[in-house]
Amino acid sequence: MSNTQKLLTLAAETSKNAHCPYSGRAVGAAVLATDGKFYAGCNVENVSFPIGTCAESGAIAAMVAGGSRKIAEILVYTDGPKPLLPCGACRQRIAEFADPKVLIHAANSDGIRQTYTLDELLPHCFSEF
Numbered sequence: 613m614s615n616t617q618k619l620l621t622l623a624a625e626t627s628k629n630a631h632c633p634y635s636g637r638a639v640g641a642a643v644l645a646t647d648g649k650f651y652a653g654c655n656v657e658n659v660s661f662p663i664g665t666c667a668e669s670g671a672i673a674a675m676v677a678g679g680s681r682k683i684a685e686i687l688v689y690t691d692g693p694k695p696l697l698p699c700g701a702c703r704q705r706i707a708e709f710a711d712p713k714v715l716i717h718a719a720n721s722d723g724i725r726q727t728y729t730l731d732e733l734l735p736h737c738f739s740e741f
């Protein structure tokens with residue numbers, strides 16, 4: 613199985629654990645780090661809506677806690693007709709740990725539907741101060 617296929621399987625599995633009683637949109641994200649380790653996260657909503665967290669945020673937090681520091685590839689999964697691309701805040705979170713050419717996949721139960729580089733999703737990003 614290819615690394616991209618593993619990301620798809622992992623993200624889809626993890627989306628089943630999403631806590632999404634308010635939007636009803638279960639999302640899973642899976643990260644492959646450059647050291648070969650895989651990490652996953654799901655969205656965790658809250659009755660205080662703005663403090664809910666995205667799947668990518670959880671996957672990146674797991675990656676950092678697991679000791680990895682660089683993203684090689686990332687995939688976001690949601691079951692539904694429209695694949696979901698990372699929100700603006702998550703694009704910035706990815707940029708903290710990824711090179712501009714890193715691939716970001718959006719998938720649903722039909723498989724991978726869209727693939728972009730980080731640079732395409734977050735051009736001219738804020739990267740230093």
Ligand code: THU
Nearest residue numbers: 635637639655666667697698699
């Ligand atoms: N969501 C993610 O998990 N990742 C994104 O990139 C965008 C949106 C979640 C947040 C919320 O729980 C639900 O999807 C609907 O917006």
